[in-house]
Amino acid sequence: MTVARLLLPLGLGLLAACAQQPTATVTLEEDQQSRCPLQLQSGQTLVLSLPSNPTTGFRWTVTDAAPQVLRSLGPEVYSNPEDAGMVGGAGVSTWRFLANIPGEGHLVLAYQRPWETDVAPEKRFDCQISVK
Template identity: 60%
Template structure:
């Protein structure tokens, strides 16, 4: 009689472990079709976008979804290819913490900041829903 109860208890523990939410959610530019994204308070949200600042282009934050997110620091640029070549492309990464329930908009444009009146080369726009 004890063995079936232990088996049932062990099964329930395994199910509850599988149902837990991931501690972080990552999104890249080619995954923008997944928007809107559902998040949970306490999760980290990581955004990675291709970038090449040697060309003068930068991702500019237009809306940082402050209704639901808190920034964990500035943009971090890295060159994953480690090619060491001048002008090679890399990745810009932003890290956020989901701090409030609600809905927010994360919007960035890829442009040369000094070029006034020029349409941005790229846009990233995603609705975030936190609970």
């Protein structure tokens, strides 16, 4: 009987601690740029997905990866979810970052043709990141 009395408060304490943990992954898409500035907790993963069509010559280039607060978890991953196997179809470019160090930075990407160095990017994605 005393073991059960000890386990109940311990179980409730564990549930409360789990409820206060931040969501492990934060997903952000181009149309959600209004969520910026974005506040992350150290240890959270940020997944950024932007529409892309490399067959047109346009590519997203990371111009500032907020290295003072974020750590890249790998290279860009391109997928073509809508028309799999269809040549020239649009897809999605995805990056994963770890909120690594407390502080502030900007995650900035430009959508442009790499050889058009004197032309303004077709699109920009700019998000201020704050890690606590």
